[in-house]
Amino acid sequence: MSATFVGMPPFPTAARQALADTQLRHNLAHATGTIRAKRAKVVGEVEHWEDLRLAGAAVKARALADLETNLVRLEESLTAQGATVHWARDAAEACEVVARVARSHDVDEVVKVKSMATQEIELNEALQAQGIAAWETDLAELIVQLGDDLPSHILVPAIHRNRAEIREIFRSKMSAAGKPAPDDLTDEPAVLAGAARQHLREKFLRAKVAVSGANFAVAETGTLVVVESEGNGRMCLTLPEVLISVVGIEKVVPTFAELDPLLRLLPRSSTGERMNPYTSMWTGVTPGDGPQEVHVVLVDNGRTRALADEVGRQALRCIRCSACLNVCPVYERTGGHAYGSVYPGPIGAILNPLMRGQGDPQVDSLPYASSLCGACFEVCPVRIDIPEVLVHLRSKVVDAHREDRVPKAEAVAMKGTAWAFTDARRLAAGERLSGLAGRVLTRVGKARLPGGRATAGRLPGPGAAWTGARDLPAPPRESFRAWWRRTDGGRAEGPEQSEQKGGE
Amino acid sequence: MKVALMVTCVNDAMFPDTGKAVVRLLRRLGVDVEFPDGQTCCAQPMVNTGYLDEAVPVVRNYVDAFAGYDAVVTPSGSCAGSARHQHGLVARRSGDPAMERAVAAAPPTYELTEFLVDVLGVTDVGAYFPHRVTYHPTCHSLRMLGVGDRPRQLLENVRGLRLAELPGAAECCGFGGTFAVKNAETSVAMGSDKARHVRETGAEVLVAGDNSCLMHIGGLLSRQQAGVRVMHLAEVLAATEDDAEQVPTEQPADLAAQQSAGRTDAIQHGLEQGATS
Ligand code: SF4
Numbered sequence: 001m002s003a004t005f006v007g008m009p010p011f012p013t014a015a016r017q018a019l020a021d022t023q024l025r026h027n028l029a030h031a032t033g034t035i036r037a038k039r040a041k042v043v044g045e046v047e048h049w050e051d052l053r054l055a056g057a058a059v060k061a062r063a064l065a066d067l068e069t070n071l072v073r074l075e076e077s078l079t080a081q082g083a084t085v086h087w088a089r090d091a092a093e094a095c096e097v098v099a100r101v102a103r104s105h106d107v108d109e110v111v112k113v114k115s116m117a118t119q120e121i122e123l124n125e126a127l128q129a130q131g132i133a134a135w136e137t138d139l140a141e142l143i144v145q146l147g148d149d150l151p152s153h154i155l156v157p158a159i160h161r162n163r164a165e166i167r168e169i170f171r172s173k174m175s176a177a178g179k180p181a182p183d184d185l186t187d188e189p190a191v192l193a194g195a196a197r198q199h200l201r202e203k204f205l206r207a208k209v210a211v212s213g214a215n216f217a218v219a220e221t222g223t224l225v226v227v228e229s230e231g232n233g234r235m236c237l238t239l240p241e242v243l244i245s246v247v248g249i250e251k252v253v254p255t256f257a258e259l260d261p262l263l264r265l266l267p268r269s270s271t272g273e274r275m276n277p278y279t280s281m282w283t284g285v286t287p288g289d290g291p292q293e294v295h296v297v298l299v300d301n302g303r304t305r306a307l308a309d310e311v312g313r314q315a316l317r318c319i320r321c322s323a324c325l326n327v328c329p330v331y332e333r334t335g336g337h338a339y340g341s342v343y344p345g346p347i348g349a350i351l352n353p354l355m356r357g358q359g360d361p362q363v364d365s366l367p368y369a370s371s372l373c374g375a376c377f378e379v380c381p382v383r384i385d386i387p388e389v390l391v392h393l394r395s396k397v398v399d400a401h402r403e404d405r406v407p408k409a410e411a412v413a414m415k416g417t418a419w420a421f422t423d424a425r426r427l428a429a430g431e432r433l434s435g436l437a438g439r440v441l442t443r444v445g446k447a448r449l450p451g452g453r454a455t456a457g458r459l460p461g462p463g464a465a466w467t468g469a470r471d472l473p474a475p476p477r478e479s480f481r482a483w484w485r486r487t488d489g490g491r492a493e494g495p496e497q498s499e500q501k502g503g504e
Numbered sequence: 505m506k507v508a509l510m511v512t513c514v515n516d517a518m519f520p521d522t523g524k525a526v527v528r529l530l531r532r533l534g535v536d537v538e539f540p541d542g543q544t545c546c547a548q549p550m551v552n553t554g555y556l557d558e559a560v561p562v563v564r565n566y567v568d569a570f571a572g573y574d575a576v577v578t579p580s581g582s583c584a585g586s587a588r589h590q591h592g593l594v595a596r597r598s599g600d601p602a603m604e605r606a607v608a609a610a611p612p613t614y615e616l617t618e619f620l621v622d623v624l625g626v627t628d629v630g631a632y633f634p635h636r637v638t639y640h641p642t643c644h645s646l647r648m649l650g651v652g653d654r655p656r657q658l659l660e661n662v663r664g665l666r667l668a669e670l671p672g673a674a675e676c677c678g679f680g681g682t683f684a685v686k687n688a689e690t691s692v693a694m695g696s697d698k699a700r701h702v703r704e705t706g707a708e709v710l711v712a713g714d715n716s717c718l719m720h721i722g723g724l725l726s727r728q729q730a731g732v733r734v735m736h737l738a739e740v741l742a743a744t745e746d747d748a749e750q751v752p753t754e755q756p757a758d759l760a761a762q763q764s765a766g767r768t769d770a771i772q773h774g775l776e777q778g779a780t781s
Contacts (some may be wrong), residue, residue, distance in 0.1 A: 418562055
């Protein structure tokens with residue numbers, strides 16, 4: 001378990017490597033295409049989906065607008081129900097709380113429910129450093145863990161793997177972690193799931209301490225909610241004696257009734273199911289039933305920084321459904337690892353910079369990892385306007401570099417372009433120059449675009465990023481502006497001078 | 505109604521025929537469109553790359569150039585989206601209340617098909633274009649403006665035009681402004697899939713409402729020697745029987761000769777692997 005996102009290169013570099021991985025491209029196109037279609041079908045069944053989205057967004061917005069009150073209330077409710085509440089400012093504090101509780105029970109292993117918060121704080125690595133093994137029990141997390149791999153999707157962390165690869169991981173890695181895979185293991189999904197079930201069962205039955213996250217935490221009642229598909233979560237939440245839940249502070253929901261829209265939005269957006277198979281709720285300690293020692297670790301780790309950003313704070317509404325990943329054309333081609341975080345895809349491209357701030361070149365590259373096509377906003381069940389936040393975060397990256405002694409080439413180019421665009425006369429002068437280039441290229445160049453127009457050929461320098469794979473039309477001999485002036489808007493038109501008609 | 509054409513910086517400098525087509529089309533429909541020559545750009549390149557301070561004077565220039573008109577019409581969904589959804593943001597950034605007021609009071613900017621269908625109330629513009637065409641609904645038209653089926657209604661009324669359904673039409677082509685060069689490999693990977701879908705339709709012409717997207721997809725199709733040309737929707741709608749014989753229907757012979765299936769496939773394969781040079 002040495003895999004880590006630390007030291008990942010900026011997105012364009014990481015993406016270049018991922019794009020060359022044909023197996024990855026194939027696995028992802030297939031997986032995202034399938035789940036996209038499933039989601040579209042079950043969302044289409046809901047008559048007032050847009051109203052539901054608005055309601056879900058409103059619940060989360062209310063919770064965040066008065067986060068402090070809601071959190072204090074959550075703590076009171078939990079404490080009254082026999083749970084112990086811990087506050088953690090950052091990942092290190094949160095990991096230390098979990099390790100301390102585990103140590104107090106003298107265990108050398110814990111079982112885990114799939115949880116993004118524990119991935120984010122790198123809990124498994126922190127526990128391992130203290131001699132405590134953390135076993136993932138979600139099938140996809142298990143695949144990632146056994147494969148010494150990194151998660152590449154919020155919901156399906158092993159989405160980049162296909163069945164043949166999973167079989168190979170189970171065959172070669174299961175024995176070192178516990179019950180080995182059967183000798184006759186095939187790559188049938190049911191057979192693979194069966195092997196995982198056998199492997200995990202002995203861990204469920206043995207474990208004294210479980211670690212979970214929570215999808216929602218109700219301030220009013222102190223109820224924590226975990227939504228899942230496989231039932232492994234239910235096992236972890238009920239069998240062990242001690243339960244430690246690591247919960248981001250943005251998971252709080254004011255009242256129990258307000259779970260309503262969220263629990264309806266989540267499964268359809270996430271797995272494309274009308275309802276998820278397991279919804280587990282627990283409220284502190286119930287004597288004689290389930291874990292008798294319950295801890296809740298409320299984690300900030302950058303969330304208050306995100307909350308302070310007026311445009312960006314809407315990202316904290318995220319319910320981690322992963323619909324935005326599945327629909328994202330960039331994610332579909334690069335996969336999740338290129339984002340260098342447990343939060344990949346469109347939500348990762350905004351959440352990481354919001355929680356971590358500007359200054360790290362890898363994090364600063366994320367807001368640019370989008371064509372701003374808007375597909376993410378369209379599917380987001382809590383209406384996070386991801387393109388708006390991306391553009392806002394780009395401006396924060398630019399602003400962070402405004403005092404640089406040596407400005408980036410891009411900054412110089414943008415300033416120059418803006419200068420030309422501030423006065424039409426400057427622009428017209430530039431266009432006369434490009435028209436000259438266009439006349440030369442059209443006369444001497446041989447290459448033609450379909451339809452006959454001349455191309456600009458292969459450009460040097462930054463232009464090569466365009467012409468490496470794409471032809472570029474040669475500039476026209478005359479700009480629109482010049483044509484309008486020469487012909488009085490076509491009213492005094494001489495012979496037509498269409499570019500599409502090719503050479504002179 | 506005083507109507508101004510916002511031709512866009514890309515069309516002005518690179519695709520003047522699109523601007524001319526809008527002028528021809530609108531005049532045919534009885535609109536005496538004007539070209540305020542103080543105009544430059546909608547400031548989207550600056551805003552979308554994060555240069556908000558730089559965008560302030562460009563938006564000021566936009567507002568000044570179009571002051572006094574009743575409507576602004578532009579052959580670009582992306583630029584219309586920028587005017588409608590980003591100028592307010594830039595004005596707030598300026599910290600100048602007068603600029604905020606000026607932006608709020610600016611005439612509405614319509615994308616061409618919105619102007620035709622909603623403002624003029626026409627779906628049959630009297631066009632003639634006897635070619636097999638497929639249509640890519642660009643992201644900003646589709647999702648930011650919500651132009652819906654307006655372009656389709658207009659195309660279906662073009663005489664002689666056969667419209668082929670584009671598979672995966674709603675998916676982004678990968679242009680994305682500076683994304684096309686900042687993340688060139690990913691952009692090309694997205695564009696290659698779009699180009700493949702276009703080729704699958706068997707269309708001769710790919711039509712869209714944004715020349716920047718067409719420049720990207722068209723650049724790929726051209727490099728692949730795919731034998732598909734790209735054309736702005738305005739040029740299709742402006743075409744009539746009178747200029748039918750002027751529209752090139754064949755490629756120059758030298759291109760056709762180079763174009764063998766094997767070569768096209770090899771290049772396509774290379775592109776899909778992300779090899780960009
Ligand atoms: S941002 Fe929206 S779509 Fe993406 S994971 Fe979060 S809730 Fe889901």
